[in-house]
Amino acid sequence: MPQQVPTVNVPDLPADLPEGVTLLDVREPDEWTAGHAPEALHIPMGDLAARLSDLPADDEVYVVCRSGGRSARVTAFLNANGWDAKNVAGGMQSWQAAGRPMTSDNGAPTVI
Template sequence: MPQQVPSVTVPDIPAELPAQTVLLDVREQDEWDAGHAPQAQHIPMSELAGRLEELPADQEVLVICRSGGRSARVTAYLNANGWDARNIDGGMQSWEAAGRALTSDQGEPTVI
């Protein structure tokens, strides 16, 4: 049976993130470059274990990927290692569909 991870839906996330909340995008660099949430912190899932010191341990971490699979695994990992993390159901696809802000340095932002 798959491990259940705490999660949140995009509509439940305030447009202005609370001060003690980090939005962690764990997608790969090409996905990030195409389009991401303006307030997100980017640490690809493949680099997370070596970059944990970049995540504040005293703040809630909302974890996002493209559709929710990678971010669910990262959420479980973070929670097992002392963070307070929740997975964003539906990932950046849901973020974009909800009309949330996207930014990109490469032109019109999109989710790939």
């Protein structure tokens, strides 16, 4: 049976993330470049263990990937290591579908 992780739906996230909240994008660099939330912190899932010091230890963390699978695994890992993390259900696909702001490093933002 898969481990259940705390989850939040995109419409339930505040439009402007308050102080003390980090949106962590764990997708690969090409996915990030194509389109991401403007305020997100980018640490690819494979780099996370080596870059935990880049993640504010006292922040509430919302973890996002493309569709929610990778971010669920990262959420479980972070919660097991002392963070208060929640998985963003549906990932950036849901983020984009909800009309949330996105930016891109090369042209019109999209989710790949």
